[in-house]
Amino acid sequence: MERILRVEDLNVTYGESTRALRKVNFDLFQGEIVGIVGESGSGKSTLGLAIASLLALNKKVKFSGKVNVNGVDILNASEEQLYRIRGTGIFVIFQDPFQSLDPLVSIEDHLSEAYAISSDRNNVKVNPEQIRKAVITALKKVNFTNPEVILKKYPHELSGGQNQRIMIAMAILEKPKLLVADEPTTALDVTTQAQVLTLLKKIVKEEDMSLLFITHDLAVASMLCDRIIVLYDGLIQEIGSVKETISDPLHPYTKGLINSIPNESKKEGRLKFIKGMYIHNEVIDGCPFYPRCDSRKDECIKGIPSLIETRGRKVRCIIYGVEYERSDTTAK
Amino acid sequence: MSSGIARYIATRAVASIITVLGAVILTFVLTHLLAPNPAHIWAGPHASASEIAAITKEYHLNQPIQIQLYYYIIDLFTFNFGMSPFFKQPVSQLILVYYPRTLILIAIAMFISIIIGIYSGAFAAVRQDKFGDGIVRVAYLLTWSTPPFLVALFFQYLFSYYAGWLPSGQLADPSLKVPPFVTPILPLNAIIFGDWGFLSSYIVHSILPVIALTAISFGIITRITRSSMLETMKLDFIRTQIMKGTKMSKVVYSNAVKNSLIPVVTVISLLFSFLIVGSLVIEEVFSYTGMGYLVTQALYNYDYPTLIGSIFVIALSVILINFVTDVVYAFIDPRIRMGER
Amino acid sequence: MALSTTWAFLKRMMRNPYSAIGTVIMILFFGWAIIEGILRYLGPALGFSNAGYLLLPYNPFSFNLSQSLVSPSLSHLFGTDSLGRDLFSRVLYSIPIDAAISVIVVGGGIVVGGVVGLTAGYYGKGVDQVNMRVTDLFLAFPALVLAMVIEYTIGRSILYATISLIVVWWPVYARLFRSEALRIKNMRFVDSAILSGLSRMQVIRRHFVRPALNTIMSYATVDLGNVILTYSILSFLGLGIPPPEPELGSMVSDGLSYFPQNWWWAILPGVVIVLIVVGAALFGDGVRDYLAGE
Numbered sequence: 001m002e003r004i005l006r007v008e009d010l011n012v013t014y015g016e017s018t019r020a021l022r023k024v025n026f027d028l029f030q031g032e033i034v035g036i037v038g039e040s041g042s043g044k045s046t047l048g049l050a051i052a053s054l055l056a057l058n059k060k061v062k063f064s065g066k067v068n069v070n071g072v073d074i075l076n077a078s079e080e081q082l083y084r085i086r087g088t089g090i091f092v093i094f095q096d097p098f099q100s101l102d103p104l105v106s107i108e109d110h111l112s113e114a115y116a117i118s119s120d121r122n123n124v125k126v127n128p129e130q131i132r133k134a135v136i137t138a139l140k141k142v143n144f145t146n147p148e149v150i151l152k153k154y155p156h157e158l159s160g161g162q163n164q165r166i167m168i169a170m171a172i173l174e175k176p177k178l179l180v181a182d183e184p185t186t187a188l189d190v191t192t193q194a195q196v197l198t199l200l201k202k203i204v205k206e207e208d209m210s211l212l213f214i215t216h217d218l219a220v221a222s223m224l225c226d227r228i229i230v231l232y233d234g235l236i237q238e239i240g241s242v243k244e245t246i247s248d249p250l251h252p253y254t255k256g257l258i259n260s261i262p263n264e265s266k267k268e269g270r271l272k273f274i275k276g277m278y279i280h281n282e283v284i285d286g287c288p289f290y291p292r293c294d295s296r297k298d299e300c301i302k303g304i305p306s307l308i309e310t311r312g313r314k315v316r317c318i319i320y321g322v323e324y325e326r327s328d329t330t331a332k
Numbered sequence: 333m334s335s336g337i338a339r340y341i342a343t344r345a346v347a348s349i350i351t352v353l354g355a356v357i358l359t360f361v362l363t364h365l366l367a368p369n370p371a372h373i374w375a376g377p378h379a380s381a382s383e384i385a386a387i388t389k390e391y392h393l394n395q396p397i398q399i400q401l402y403y404y405i406i407d408l409f410t411f412n413f414g415m416s417p418f419f420k421q422p423v424s425q426l427i428l429v430y431y432p433r434t435l436i437l438i439a440i441a442m443f444i445s446i447i448i449g450i451y452s453g454a455f456a457a458v459r460q461d462k463f464g465d466g467i468v469r470v471a472y473l474l475t476w477s478t479p480p481f482l483v484a485l486f487f488q489y490l491f492s493y494y495a496g497w498l499p500s501g502q503l504a505d506p507s508l509k510v511p512p513f514v515t516p517i518l519p520l521n522a523i524i525f526g527d528w529g530f531l532s533s534y535i536v537h538s539i540l541p542v543i544a545l546t547a548i549s550f551g552i553i554t555r556i557t558r559s560s561m562l563e564t565m566k567l568d569f570i571r572t573q574i575m576k577g578t579k580m581s582k583v584v585y586s587n588a589v590k591n592s593l594i595p596v597v598t599v600i601s602l603l604f605s606f607l608i609v610g611s612l613v614i615e616e617v618f619s620y621t622g623m624g625y626l627v628t629q630a631l632y633n634y635d636y637p638t639l640i641g642s643i644f645v646i647a648l649s650v651i652l653i654n655f656v657t658d659v660v661y662a663f664i665d666p667r668i669r670m671g672e673r
Numbered sequence: 674m675a676l677s678t679t680w681a682f683l684k685r686m687m688r689n690p691y692s693a694i695g696t697v698i699m700i701l702f703f704g705w706a707i708i709e710g711i712l713r714y715l716g717p718a719l720g721f722s723n724a725g726y727l728l729l730p731y732n733p734f735s736f737n738l739s740q741s742l743v744s745p746s747l748s749h750l751f752g753t754d755s756l757g758r759d760l761f762s763r764v765l766y767s768i769p770i771d772a773a774i775s776v777i778v779v780g781g782g783i784v785v786g787g788v789v790g791l792t793a794g795y796y797g798k799g800v801d802q803v804n805m806r807v808t809d810l811f812l813a814f815p816a817l818v819l820a821m822v823i824e825y826t827i828g829r830s831i832l833y834a835t836i837s838l839i840v841v842w843w844p845v846y847a848r849l850f851r852s853e854a855l856r857i858k859n860m861r862f863v864d865s866a867i868l869s870g871l872s873r874m875q876v877i878r879r880h881f882v883r884p885a886l887n888t889i890m891s892y893a894t895v896d897l898g899n900v901i902l903t904y905s906i907l908s909f910l911g912l913g914i915p916p917p918e919p920e921l922g923s924m925v926s927d928g929l930s931y932f933p934q935n936w937w938w939a940i941l942p943g944v945v946i947v948l949i950v951v952g953a954a955l956f957g958d959g960v961r962d963y964l965a966g967e
Contacts, residue, residue: 054571079580087577099568102587104665117577170576347809354810367826477898477950479905481925482943485932493933605815612818613906617929627818628910631825643822647814654813 002030004178004210005051010065012046012055012234020046022234023325024065025307028178033204033211035221035242037257038231044214047231048182050075051212052092053082070177087114088121091176095183097163101155107166108151111135115173138169141206142199161192168196168203175207182214197224218257222246230254233288235304240313250315253289287317295319340662348655355647359640360404364397373636376417390414413641418633423641426626431645432516433503434615434622437538438607441545445603448546449553450596454589456554457561468558472551480610484544484617491540498540501619504533541611541618548610549603556599560592567591590664597661601654608646685963692959698952706772709765725766731759733766733919742935752937754927760938763919764945770914771921771949774835775900779893781839783886786846791881793847794854805851808844816841817903824912831914834907838900849892853885891961898953905946921946 005028012021020043028034038044049055051067053074067074072085094100101110115134119126126134139147142165155163164184171179181200185193201224204211215221221228221242228245230238230253238251249255256274276292286301287293293300303324310320367373375387388394391414392403407413413423456468475483492500503510508530511521522531564570565588573583608623615624623642630638686696709728716724726732730750737757745752751760793804811819823837857863857880866876907913908922916923921942928938 052575054574057571083577083579086575090575092571092575094568094572096568100572102569102573102591104590105587113578114576121577167572174576347806350806351810351813354806355813358810362823362826366823373826473951473954474947477902477954478947479902479909479922479925479943481906481909481922481929482940482947485925485929485939485943489933489936609815609817609906613909616910616926627821631821631910631912636825639822639825643814643818646818650813650815 001032004028004030004032004070005212006066006068007047007051008066008068010047010050010063010067012043012050012061012063014058015060020234021050021063022304024234024236026229026236026239028210028212030177030210031205031208032227033201033213033225035225035228036212036214036231037216037218037221037228039216041233042231043234044216044231045182048092048180048212048214051178052090052180053077053086054092084121087174088118088176090178090180091171091174093164093167093171093179093181093184096187097160097167097184098155098187100167101163103155105154106151107153107155107158108132108135110155110166111138111151111169111173114170118174134173135169138172141172141203142166142169143195159192160188161196164188164196165199168200171209172203172207176209178212179204179209180212180214183216185220186216193220200224218246219261230257235288235316236307236314237289237317238313238315239307240315244313250310250313250320251289251317252293252295252319256292256294337662341659344655344658348651351651352648355644355651356405356408357401359408359644360401363636363640364393364400364404373634374414376634376636379417408644413644414637416630416635416638418629418635419638423637426638427623427641427645428516429513430621430626431623431642433518433620434608434611434624436517436519437541437545437620437622438604438611441542441549441607442600442603444542444546445550446553446596446600449550450557450589450593452550453554453557454561454585454592456558457565457592458584460562465558468554472554475547476551476555478548479613480544480548481613481617483547484541484614487540487544487547488617491543499537500540501617502537503621504530504537508533537620541614541620544614544618545607545610548614549607552599552603552606553596556595557589557592560595561588564588564591594661594665597657597664600657601650604653605650608649682963686956686959689959689962691955692962695952695955695957695959698948699956702768702949702952703772705765706769710769710773713769726762729759729762729765731762733758733762734917742931742938744935745937745941751941752935754924754938755931755935760924760941763924764921764942767919767921767924770831770918771901771904774831774838774904775897777835778838778842778900778904779896781835782842782846782896783889783893785839785843786848787850787882787885789843790847790850790852791854791877791885794851794858795877795881801851804847808847811841811844814841817906820903821907821910821912824907829912829915834904834913838904838907842900846889849889850885853888854881857881857884887964891957891964893957894960895954895957898950898957901946901953902950 007026010024013019036044055061070089112131115131136147144150185196225242232253238254260273290296290300299318305316305318306323306325307314307316308321364370371384371388371393375384392400411424416423452468456465459465491498511525511527514521573587612624615622627642686692713725740753740757741755743749743753749759789804793801820837820841824833827833905922908920909926913920924942925939932939
């Protein structure tokens with residue numbers, strides 16, 4: 001299988017002291033849907049921005065490590081290289097559907113521009129009629145029954161779900177190798193959420209894209225993804241296939257997340273939750289989950305546990321072996 | 333045109349008309365109630381008792397206040413501002429001669445200001461907190477803080493006395509006769525009479541006032557464009573455009589600038605007010621006979637009818653420009669166009 | 674403000690070079706205005722009729738035709754005018770008036786605009802409509818032009834000039850206070866303040882007037898400069914204090930006919946205006962950053 005994305009030793013800090021990501025390593029392969037799950041402050045959105053090459057827009061950000069998308073070293077690429085890979089190489093669907101489209105540009109112009117860019121990259125000459133045809137086809141693929149009407153509209157005239165479908169149509173027109181979706185359904189109501197998720201999954205498979213799906217909602221991730229990466233305080237805590245992770249979570253944090261999903265079949269009467277609260281930048285020498293963990297031991301705070309392989313999966317917890325990260329890479 | 337935009341324009345028009353009526357009442361209160369002796373100031377300082385009696389009768393100043401107001405409103409809406417005791421001409425005729433001259437200067441200065449302002453504002457925003465941004469900010473701080481007469485003196489010294497490129501003042505070479513009044517637009521009159529000598533002299537003499545007016549006003553546009561660009565650049569759709577693979581220059585100068593223009597449209601009437609005030613003193617420095625000349629002459633010579641007529645017409649212009657920019661605003665922003673805001 | 678907070682504030686302002694420049698200019702400007710103002714108005718009361726000239730290099734009113742139109746030098750920093758009066762002394766002499774006008778006009782604008790804007794924002798509906806229509810009406814006239822005509826109508830004097838400026842100055846504050854009031858009204862703490870049994874006046878004073886003033890403070894500081902600028906134009910047009918009282922704007926217009934040969938007469942008083950206005954703008958930005966940082 002072809003590797004689309006490789007993240008190596010990625011560290012990101014905001015300003016002088018605020019750390020967002022620590023030593024993040026993972027791969028994503030062609031056709032795969034990988035979910036990044038974490039609560040707010042876990043660094044999941046920063047990870048999305050880093051992969052989407054948008055980190056440098058914020059001047060206060062410092063980063064090290066490598067992000068390789070399709071053979072391009074994103075963090076060290078020139079502006080020209082980045083321009084070539086954006087759109088047709090990577091594309092991002094953002095969280096707020098009402099803010100992610102230019103309010104002064106009609107839906108038709110938004111989509112036509114996307115198709116024009118991708119045909120230009122592929123050195124295909126297209127006339128306005130062909131563009132219009134492609135745009136209408138894309139709109140039909142994202143379940144608009146009246147594409148001609150939708151084309152004339154402006155973003156504020158559409159609902160949140162419709163705007164997100166426009167974003168997906170944009171992805172269809174550009175056919176990026178890697179699609180990053182940063183909480184694309186969080187702002188939508190539950191029914192619309194399910195529709196958009198189903199559609200997203202269908203399109204990714206049909207158009208042969210790969211998807212990195214960022215969410216705080218483990219239940220949503222389990223519906224959609226092939227693999228799941230659990231992030232806590234900027235550290236990957238667990239990586240595994242959806243099936244194994246849901247049925248047999250390794251990390252105490254993942255267990256907590258799964259227990260707090262409301263589930264009819266578990267007739268326990270009371271919703272479980274993880275005790276305590278995540279406090280950003282609370283200085284802990286060791287496992288960041290230690291203050292909230294049910295099975296904590298003294299070994300947990302002797303250093304940051306390593307991400308170790310066990311039963312063919314990866315987990316960062318001393319229960320599965322007492323091993324620590326070298327302090328120099330994570331001290332930041 | 334959707335019904336949304338029609339309704340929007342109608343409400344703005346009603347609001348503008350109410351403001352015009354307010355302006356009439358405000359000037360009435362000033363001239364008929366606040367003025368210690370209305371007949372005296374209408375007639376001018378050197379008027380005789382019989383002249384004052386005539387003025388009192390003509391302006392109905394001995395009648396009850398509501399009758400005075402009635403005649404006042406009728407007069408203003410027929411653009412009958414009375415006779416100028418100083419120029420010995422109807423005020424409306426004077427305004428028709430002098431106001432267009434200033435409007436031409438202001439229109440050109442406004443156009444250049446908006447272009448320079450938008451460009452420099454976008455330029456500064458893209459380089460936020462870097463050297464280029466600093467230069468632009470210092471430039472608009474200085475031009476904003478300098479009284480218009482000093483700006484005029486500076487350019488007069490630089491281009492006229494020092495470099496000798498441009499004449500230091502006047503509407504045109506004083507040895508040339510101003511072409512007869514056919515239309516209110518002076519250069520058009522010169523063209524009608526084929527007076528090319530006057531036309532070219534007029535153009536050359538108008539350059540310095542336009543430069544000075546541009547210099548005092550572009551900072552308003554620069555400042556608002558810069559801050560609105562900085563806000564816009566943070567929005568998600570800018571990131572979407574970047575991720576689509578749109579060229580960075582297009583994202584900045586098309587998507588971001590267009591979205592930043594909406595607040596710029598709203599300061600255009602402010603820009604106009606500012607330029608009117610600036611032209612009063614700038615024309616004084618350049619001895620340019622436009623509206624500034626008319627108003628300052630009226631001021632120095634106790635010519636009250638001319639003064640009131642002038643400020644009423646100026647207020648009308650501001651209200652009209654406000655209305656026009658509101659309409660333009662609606663056409664630029666689809667959210668208003670659809671009647672949603 | 675307690676002494677220690679004043680000191681902390683000044684230290685903070687000195688950290689940034691721009692706000693430091695603004696602070697120094699403002700301290701010099703108002704410091705001099707207060708000292709000279711006290712000497713001028715308290716001196717005669719205590720029997721020193723010439724106390725106002727005590728700190729000036731020359732008497733700003735005395736003619737010296739043998740020294741007319743002298744270019745700037747160490748003995749006459751800003752040179753002299755056609756009557757041989759020392760321009761630097763005349764500039765220094767004019768400063769207390771400018772300082773007083775700027776503070777009074779901004780203060781008057783805040784009081785009138787505050788009442789109009791806060792009642793509009795607080796009561797909403799009809800009150801809001803009426804107040805804002807009146808505000809818009811005043812904004813339709815270019816401020817300086819309206820002020821000019823008002824002063825012309827009611828009479829030329831320094832008092833009438835100040836009143837005219839307040840009449841055209843309040844609408845901007847009315848707008849600012851209204852939007853502040855609307856912002857505050859939508860916050861939950863106002864409901865809880867009313868529920869906790871505070872009287873309406875107490876709620877308005879504690880939760881509307883004070884926070885709104887805080888936000889408007891930095892704008893008002895910058896605005897001091899705008900008043901000085903506008904007043905200088907009035908005095909340039911001959912609507913300030915009648916001669917021979919010196920004023921920055923009228924000095925420039927008097928010097929016009931001697932420009933460019935005797936450039937200092939028109940230019941140097943003008944440069945002083947620029948310095949004060951720039952100082953107020955930089956100081957105001959500093960105040961904004963300081964208030965934002967708190």
